[in-house]
Amino acid sequence: MKLELGNIIINDIQFTNEGSKVENGVLYVNQEEIKELVLEDSNIDTCEVFIARPGESVRITPVKDVIEPRVKVEGPGGMFPGWIAKVDTVGSGKTNVLKGAAVVTTGKIVGFQEGIIDMSGPGADYTPFSKTYNLVVKMEPVEGLKQHEHEYALRIAGFKVACFLGALGKNLTPDEVETFEFDNLVESARKYPELPRVAYVQMLQSQGLLHDTYVYGVDAKRTLTTIINPLETMDGAIVSGNCVSSCDKNPTYVHQNNRVIRELFKAHGKTLNFMGMIITNENVYLADKERSSNWSAKLAEYLGCDGVIISQEGFGNPDTDLIMNTKKIEAKGIKTVIITDEYAGRDGKSQSLADADASANAVVTGGNANQVIVLPPMETVYGHLHFVDTIAGGSANNIDAHGNITVEIQAITGATNETGFHNLSAR
Amino acid sequence: MSKIKIVQYINQFFAQIGGEEKADIKPELREGVVGPGLAFNQAFGDEAEIVATVICGDSYFGENIEKASAEVIEMVKSVNPDMFIAGPAFNAGRYGVACGTISKAVKDALNIPVLTGMYVENPGADMFKKDIYIVSTKNSAAGMRDAIKKMAPLALKLAKGEPIGASCVEGYMPNGVRVNLFEKECGAARAVKMLVAKLNNKPFETEFPMPDFDRVDPNPAVKDMAHATVALCTSGGIVPHGNPDRIESSSASKYGEYDITGVEDLDAAGWETAHGGYDPVYANEDADRVLPVDVMREFEKAGKIGKLYNKFYTTVGNGTAVLSSKKFAEEYAAKMKADGVDCVIMTST
Amino acid sequence: MVKEIERAGLPVVHVCTVTPISMTVGANRIVPAIAIPHPLGNPALSKEEELHIRRCICETALKALQTEVTEQTIFDVKY
Structure with missing residues (x-):
């Protein structure tokens, strides 16, 4: 299978009163077109649209999702299969990407509130999304909308806007084209017999409302551990339904641009032989945890792996899924490297993980999510600032008289990402 | 601003008094620098100065830990410094243990920042790395320049009360306190490199060593x-x-x-x-x-x-x-x- | 936390879904629960059935507290 990602480099977003378009690297957006699209859903009462550029004195909070605008140009399927497009298999043909742009959804979300993106200041270093040109879509639900439906409405609205913007790049010639090829198992094994065979085990957050991930439209908590072509992931097969503790949940953007996959492709044929990708979940029942990790180990063995990279999503009880996966895969004689993050307390002195095992001897960490940071006031806030004391990582009365916000970095979107998307770490 | 005042502790060997035959000398306070202190002072520039040096034989310290500690603390106290540095001890076992012991004792007694340096396999390292900052040095005195390059800036930060970065950035031995840092490469790139090293049986360093969990004995059952x-x-x-x-x-x-x-x-x-x-x-x-x-x-x-x-x-x-x-x-x-x-x-x- | 209670001299039983974490952190008496969002309940069941499983778990917890143990022990619940 072969996938071409055609990157149309976006250097700015501007509003226009005419039709939305992409021209000379600028994404022109007609706000009314976005609003009309979003308000098609009768569960959404109001919609506002803003632009947040790198370096501006802007804070976006609470962030629901971050999505990269894309469009299928050639080949089967379309964006966000199971949600926007039908469930045709994606991952081949040509997809155009508005590289450098992102849709960020915000609004009063459900219960506990999601993350912060600061476009400048000290907080900006902690989120990868201070470097993208963001179209912020703020949406409020109709009164009385149930939590599950509210989350669903916002999630879908984000995808719709991303597809609308992506489509503006359909007939453009990309500035650069990245080509990724992935062979079938037999071919892969034959190609580089001398290189160690490596797979990627991605753990998907699946704890229930506000902590969910979807694969081709299927709720990950209702899946058995399975094999997916990494190109499918790169082409939008996995999306986020998360809303809590944003530092280590994967927004849809992170799935679309999964860096473990990209790094494995870089090393493929040079230092390792990239054999495949396994997706598994992090459910709330012990039997599910046992079953899913058994299957991870079984499939890693089936792929003939010498080594795997395991990435986690979230923390707490998923630490057990991580340790189960590691233990069981190592027990098959397959070497592991795991990517996680830490909750070592504000002083860094506490136990970082809820579970541990000696076999997890190669760990990459996304940093201590309990680290406290003071975020100075921003000139503009898109969303609702008054939630920052109840978001995960916030605490009561954490805004001082000067507007400085004291939070743990777990409130910052993508700060300690466990797919190795960011460069924060700890020792 | 006046210079930060530092007292340094060294053994008989680095004071050029003698080797094993002089290891039993009692603590002695000298004004100014002796031995490695000169290079430290150069590294400190205008910001800090070693104003006095305590010299003590390794055997004397090891055989009279409490007495020697008390004596050294009194000497340090008499100078009223802002900071205390011991060693570096490299791979000298008794010297390393003495540096760790006296650094911790001075910190506890005088409540001033302390720093020492030694080779990772020095027994003093495991004994004290969780209590005090210990810079990881080479295993012999040939690594003095390298040790000073790491110890001097860390000493200044400690003396000024500045935030201390992660162990791998500042050069001290991991002490169980987790500190964040920004890496040059993203986590995914680091993970792939680590896996390739592990697969090829090459050395690699985990970013998070697995902890040991302690246990508590169960209480007796409820009878009634x-x-x-x-x-x-x-x-x-x-x-x-x-x-x-x-x-x-x-x-x-x-x-x-x-x-x-x-x-x-x-x-x-x-x-x-x-x-x-x-x-x-x-x-x-x-x-x-x-x-x-x-x-x-x-x-x-x-x-x-x-x-x-x-x-x-x-x-x-x-x-x-x-x-x-x-x-x-x-x-x-x-x-x-x-x-x-x-x-x-x-x-x- | 369970450990601190134990350390204080009170026999304690840990009712939790993820028993492996409980084992790792060092609880001595462990009773497995239903699921993380509803350890002592199950919204898929009727009120009466739900009460029944909750009673079964609590009975087992009391049984665990009345049982002498010398090592970490998981007490399975009979429904």
């Missing part, structure tokens, strides 16, 4: 449950409706203590969860699903238990540091004990 007071506790964040104490949904800074005298059932009108780590819908509908007050009341009426303790303790496990949880539990366990609770049912989500 029919007359026992049973307490309920939870890490599932059950709180009265509206979360009156504003317990945080994650990384909680406090625990809740709530009276359930006369409460038969944790209904949706009165109770909910503050926990941010799981789908809250089910607990909000019926908090007995997390904290089984209804069933315990039944057991109380049926005489299965003596009585249900009239308070419960609640925390949010989600993202809350283990040390905070530990502190919370220590506090409320003591309260329960004092109130005559006989046993506890702890529920977790």
Whole structure:
């Protein structure tokens, strides 16, 4: 299978009163077109649209999702299969990407509130999304909308806007084209017999409302551990339904641009032989945890792996899924490297993980999510600032008289990402 | 601004008094620098100065730890410095242990920042790396320049009370305190490199060494449950409706203590969860699903238990540091004990 | 937390879904629960059935507290 990602480099977003378009690297957006699209859903009462550029004195909070605008140009399927497009298999043909742009959804979300993106200041270093040109879509639900439906409405609205913007790049010639090829198992094994065979085990957050991930439209908590072509992931097969503790949940953007996959492709044929990708979940029942990790180990063995990279999503009880996966895969004689993050307390002195095992001897960490940071006031806030004391990582009365916000970095979107998307770490 | 005043501790060898045959010399205070102090002072520039040096034989220190420590502390105190540096000791075992011991003793007694340096395999390293900053040096005095290059800037930071970065950035030995840093490469790139090294049996360094968990022996069983007071506790964040104490949904800074005298059932009108780590819908509908007050009341009426303790303790496990949880539990366990609770049912989500 | 209660001299039983974490952190008496969002309940069941499983778990918890143990022990619930 072969996938071409055609990157149309976006250097700015501007509003226009005419039709939305992409021209000379600028994404022109007609706000009314976005609003009309979003308000098609009768569960959404109001919609506002803003632009947040790198370096501006802007804070976006609470962030629901971050999505990269894309469009299928050639080949089967379309964006966000199971949600926007039908469930045709994606991952081949040509997809155009508005590289450098992102849709960020915000609004009063459900219960506990999601993350912060600061476009400048000290907080900006902690989120990868201070470097993208963001179209912020703020949406409020109709009164009385149930939590599950509210989350669903916002999630879908984000995808719709991303597809609308992506489509503006359909007939453009990309500035650069990245080509990724992935062979079938037999071919892969034959190609580089001398290189160690490596797979990627991605753990998907699946704890229930506000902590969910979807694969081709299927709720990950209702899946058995399975094999997916990494190109499918790169082409939008996995999306986020998360809303809590944003530092280590994967927004849809992170799935679309999964860096473990990209790094494995870089090393493929040079230092390792990239054999495949396994997706598994992090459910709330012990039997599910046992079953899913058994299957991870079984499939890693089936792929003939010498080594795997395991990435986690979230923390707490998923630490057990991580340790189960590691233990069981190592027990098959397959070497592991795991990517996680830490909750070592504000002083860094506490136990970082809820579970541990000696076999997890190669760990990459996304940093201590309990680290406290003071975020100075921003000139503009898109969303609702008054939630920052109840978001995960916030605490009561954490805004001082000067507007400085004291939070743990777990409130910052993508700060300690466990797919190795960011460069924060700890020792 | 005046220069930061530093006292340095070195052994007989680095003071050029002699080798093993002079290892029994008693502590001695000299004004100014002796031996390695000169290079330290050059590295400090205008910012700091070693104003005095304490010299002590390794054998003397090792054989008279308490006495020698007290003597050295008195000497250091007489100079009233801002900072104390011992060594570096490289791979000299007794010297390393002396540097670690005296650094910790000076820190405890005089409450000033301290720093030492030694080779990672020096026995002093494992003994003291969790108590004081120890810079990792080469294994012989040939590494003096390299050691000073790391120790001098760290000493300045410590003396000025500046925040100390991660161990791999500052050059000290990992001390169990986790400190964030920005790496040059993203985590995914680091993971692939680490895996390739591991697959090729090449050395690699985990970014997080797995911890050892300690154990507590089980207490004896409850003999007479029919007359026992049973307490309920939870890490599932059950709180009265509206979360009156504003317990945080994650990384909680406090625990809740709530009276359930006369409460038969944790209904949706009165109770909910503050926990941010799981789908809250089910607990909000019926908090007995997390904290089984209804069933315990039944057991109380049926005489299965003596009585249900009239308070419960609640925390949010989600993202809350283990040390905070530990502190919370220590506090409320003591309260329960004092109130005559006989046993506890702890529920977790 | 369970450990601190134990350390204070109170026998304690840990009712939790993820028993492996409980084992790792060092609880001595462990009773497995239903699921993380509803450890002592199951919204898929009727009120009566739900009460039944909650009783079974609590009975097992009391049994665990009345049982001498010398090492970490998981007490399975009979429904």
